[in-house]
Amino acid sequence: MxxxxxxxxxxxxxxxxxxxxxxxxxxxxxxxxxxxxxxxxxxxxxxxxxxxxxxxxxxxxxxxxxxxxxxxxxxxxxxxxxxxxxxxxxxxxxxxxxxxxxxxxxxxxxxxxxxxxxxxxxxxxxxxxxxxxxxxxxxxxxxxxxxxxxxxxxxxxxxxxxxLLEAGAPRIVRGAAPDDLVEILGAVEDATVVLGGHLAGVDVKADRVVLADPGQPMTGVWEAMASVDGPVVVADYDPALRYLCVSAFG
CATH class of the missing domain: 3.40.47.10 (Thiolase/Chalcone synthase)
Structure with missing residues (x-):
């Protein structure tokens, strides 16, 4: 497995x-x-x-x-x-x-x-x-x-x-902008996408999108992921460092 x-x-x-x-x-x-x-x-x-x-x-x-x-x-x-x-x-x-x-x-x-x-x-x-x-x-x-x-x-x-929810290698893209996530993800089917606070306005193509609590910069996406069943993609953006981070499970 x-x-x-x-x-x-x-x-x-x-x-x-x-x-x-x-x-x-x-x-x-x-x-x-x-x-x-x-x-x-x-x-x-x-x-x-x-x-x-x-x-x-x-x-x-x-x-x-x-x-x-x-x-x-x-x-x-x-x-x-x-x-x-x-x-x-x-x-x-x-x-x-x-x-x-x-x-x-x-x-x-x-x-x-x-x-x-x-x-x-x-x-x-x-x-x-x-x-x-x-x-x-x-x-x-x-x-x-x-x-x-x-x-x-x-x-x-x-x-x-x-x-069965296999963890792919996380991606950390330096010097990125929030909208770069659209190209990175493409169309996500049969999975939930969890977006951090600074990605809330990004128009990702997914069957289901969950927005993390913007008041929790570090834990927000992981806290939201804890309430999701099945395949999930977690994405976050750090505006100070310009890091775009993505992890997929399943």
Whole structure:
């Protein structure tokens, strides 16, 4: 059986992480961020009490069955930078998977993570795989450049392994425009197309189109995919980096 999508589970977290309300943690985080921001002439951090921890979010989505490989993909920094979250997840996830994180690629981070997991699986090394895509809605400082901050804390666990919904190699097109998706996809039949917020106006040819929540820049398409049955194509666009990302399952 080919390697592909088995299932996806999404969850939003209405409350901040327990650690965010810890005064000792807040003091250490404030010192850490203040020192980093001062190097770039940026002001001190604020509003850290509303943030969330990617480790805490991912923990609630870990499966009961063993996993061979785990990738955590994120864009907005974790409110708990002192923990090597992927390493910690390897320790608490059944199977003790090989685990690492992908960041600093905008929305493309999740697609890069999927490509790595697919390559490992096709080599016969790690077949049972878990991609965790997460974003928390607190950015406690001005980064000095335009950033889309998510509206809610959200994480999605995407499970891969032997499946009829075979995962093709993800495409990340650099220097693209949103309308380039029409040519890339062509006519999509017998499948659902999930579009990220910046692709909502693109006239794709498909039997069914689902629009992701535009308030969730990183997790939106994966959260929407979790509610779709059968073959699905997921597409997203990062306007800051001009990355057009596409993944097909089944």
């Amino acid at each position: 080919p390697w592909g999508l088995r299932r996806a589970e999404a969850r939003r977290f209405p409350d901040p992480a327990a650690r965010s309300g810890d005064p000792a943690h807040a003091a250490r985080l404030s010192t850490y961020l203040t020192d980093l921001l001062a190097q770039d002439g940026l002001g001190p951090p604020a509003g850290m009490a509303s943030g969330h921890s990617y480790g805490e979010m991912a923990l609630s989505l870990l499966p009961a069955e063993p996993v061979d490989a785990l990738v955590l993909a994120y864009d907005i920094p974790d409110i708990e930078p002192g923990r090597a979250t992927a390493t910690w997840l390897s320790h608490v996830c059944p199977g003790g998977p090989m685990a690492f994180a992908v960041s600093d690629q905008g929305r493309a981070g999740a697609y890069t993570g999927l490509r790595l997991l697919r390559d490992y699986a096709l080599s016969g090394t790690y077949v049972r795989a878990l991609l965790v895509v997460a974003e928390q809605s607190s950015l406690p400082y001005d980064p000095g450049v335009p950033v889309e901050v998510p509206a809610a804390h959200c994480a999605v666990a995407v499970h891969f392994g032997p499946s």
